[in-house]
Amino acid sequence: MVSKEYLETARTLLRAAQNMTDPKIAGQLKALADDYERRAEQASHADMAKALARSAAHAEHEREGIDRLL
Numbered sequence: 486m487v488s489k490e491y492l493e494t495a496r497t498l499l500r501a502a503q504n505m506t507d508p509k510i511a512g513q514l515k516a517l518a519d520d521y522e523r524r525a526e527q528a529s530h531a532d533m534a535k536a537l538a539r540s541a542a543h544a545e546h547e548r549e550g551i552d553r554l555l
Contacts, residue, residue, distance in 0.1 A: 487528040487531075487532065488525045488526070488528035488529035488532055489525075491521050491522070491524045491525035491528055492521070492522070492525040494521045495518045495519075495521035495522045495525060496518075498514050498515075498517050498518035498521060499514075499515065499518045501514050502514035502515045502518060
């Protein structure tokens with residue numbers, strides 16, 4: 486899942502930011518981590534939409550099969 490990869494990257498960036506002694510660089514890393522968290526949320530929504538679409542297509546396919554039997 487793409488969302489999981491974005492979250493892992495965000496966590497890595499946050500850890501790096503916490504260990505930075507330069508506040509300017511730490512702030513930039515934090516901002517980048519926040520961006521990756523937003524991307525993770527968007528990817529999660531996209532993943533969910535794709536799963537729902539697959540489920541609906543599967544249900545439709547099954548319903549068509551049942552209709553043919555009747």
